[in-house]
Amino acid sequence: MIVDYHMHLRNGREEIALATWTVDPFVSAARAAGVDEIGFTEHIYYFKQARALLDHPYQTERCVYEIEPYVAAVVEARRRGLPVKLGLEVDYVPGREDETREILAPYPWDYLLGSVHFIDGLGVDGQEPRMLDVLGVEESWRLYFETLGAAARSGLFDSLSHPDLVKIFGESPASFDYGPIVAAIAESGVAVEVSTAGLRKPVRELYPHPEFLAACHDAGVPATLASDAHSPDVVGRDFDQALELLRSVGYETVTVFEQRRGRQEPLG
Ligand SMILES: [Zn+2]
């Protein structure tokens, strides 16, 4: 089984297009790439329902769509028998867990991704002000993983997206202890995503780092596969490298989600 559990429902020109026809090119691309099942995970910050959670202009400027057409587009595709799952990429906002839960409650998610793109108004992956510029590398890493651990423990999420996103620009401390974050993830029962998106960023590495993923495997943390595609041609991109990484640290299964329950299927 090969899944691609992180992509954004766009019309092929990176524009939001929340109609069921926009699902089909992603399904065709998945078939061509040898991917058995895909999951859509649009950013929560595109939807008006999340407005109260957001404070960074990058997010509030985008927060103009209703969530129902997105949910309906994917649910309709699922009803047509297409191998698609309904997800959402949700920004973790510390202290706002109850509101986040309420916003998400009405919809039939197969899984929810937890992401940390902003911390206290600072951008982790490039939005100004960049956390790395303001806090430096060591403190950015410490704060990022502290926040990711809280995201894991919040119980809001089924899987953590691009789990070491803070390395995106290739800046990292001389050494880093993944022990605490792996413990938080393992105790909370969330999965980690192996994402090929990092290969297309300045760091030019998969997320997460092999040492991080190996510790996740040894702690019994389940894994998923992800391209973070914003257009159909990226679905399943570089999955040979993601599979190689997963196998190299010992993974033999991948997580398949349905109605927020995960099960393990043989990988590949
Ligand atoms: Zn993301």
Ligand SMILES: [Zn+2]
């Ligand atoms: Zn994404």
